[in-house]
Amino acid sequence: xxxxxxxxxxYTRRVGVTLHLLNIPFEHVPYHAYQQxxxxxxxxPMMRVPALQLDDGQLLIDSGAIVDYLDSFVPSAQRLMPDGxxxxxxxxxxxxxxxxxxxxxxxxxxxxMLRPEAYRLxxxxxxxxxxxxIGFDVLNAARAEPWFLGSSISQADVMTVVxxxxxxxxxxxxxxSDAFPRLAALAQRAMQMPAFSLTLPDVRDLQxxxxxxxxxRA
Numbered sequence: 001x002x003x004x005x006x007x008x009x010x011y012t013r014r015v016g017v018t019l020h021l022l023n024i025p026f027e028h029v030p031y032h033a034y035q036q037x038x039x040x041x042x043x044x045p046m047m048r049v050p051a052l053q054l055d056d057g058q059l060l061i062d063s064g065a066i067v068d069y070l071d072s073f074v075p076s077a078q079r080l081m082p083d084g085x086x087x088x089x090x091x092x093x094x095x096x097x098x099x100x101x102x103x104x105x106x107x108x109x110x111x112x113m114l115r116p117e118a119y120r121l122x123x124x125x126x127x128x129x130x131x132x133x134i135g136f137d138v139l140n141a142a143r144a145e146p147w148f149l150g151s152s153i154s155q156a157d158v159m160t161v162v163x164x165x166x167x168x169x170x171x172x173x174x175x176x177s178d179a180f181p182r183l184a185a186l187a188q189r190a191m192q193m194p195a196f197s198l199t200l201p202d203v204r205d206l207q208x209x210x211x212x213x214x215x216x217r218a
Contacts (some may be wrong), residue, residue, distance in 0.1 A: 001027070001053065005033070006032050007199050011050055014050075022073060022074050032049075044059065050066065067155060080158065081154060090148075094148055094159075094160065105171075111124055
């Protein structure tokens with residue numbers, strides 16, 4: 001398998017973390033959809049990342065579909081989403097909030113970095129930030145002991161950590177351990193696992209994206 005997309009993309013990182021957690025071998029192809037469009041297009045006609053090229057050449061896009069497919073590779077007890085019942089509903093609720101938080105962060109950053117300053121819409125940025133912080137409040141109130149579903153890590157933890165760490169880099173004044181202590185503790189716990197530490201975006205990628213300054217220290 002080949003995973004196309006940079007770790008700077010939270011959705012690509014979500015898939016990478018999942019592949020590592022499920023011990024599924026893959027090759028990471030860190031092409032950037034904005035900066036290397038032709039290279040991405042060779043794998044993903046719509047130039048979307050993440051894209052997962054399977055061993056038989058078939059292509060999957062959309063991180064939600066990809067991680068659902070990857071669960072089929074392992075026994076039920078090892079999957080990152082419960083098969084059914086109340087646990088699955090709870091996990092889906094949390095994944096929904098975490099995904100929405102990341103989506104609002106992405107929209108906020110696009111407004112800030114891609115739209116010329118004279119044409120930016122402050123009310124949109126404020127709205128995106130407000131919605132994101134509400135979502136993080138919900139996730140912070142959900143106890144993770146040690147994980148959201150108990151003793152086993154799930155997609156709820158994966159997407160929450162990805163979203164929280166991305167937001168903490170882009171908006172450290174409002175998204176930090178003081179504002180969301182339980183999410184910070186969850187992220188710290190996750191970073192003890194190679195699946196998360198090996199997929200953390202390189203500081204040079206963050207600098208190139210404009211998310212952090214040249215003197216940023218991780």
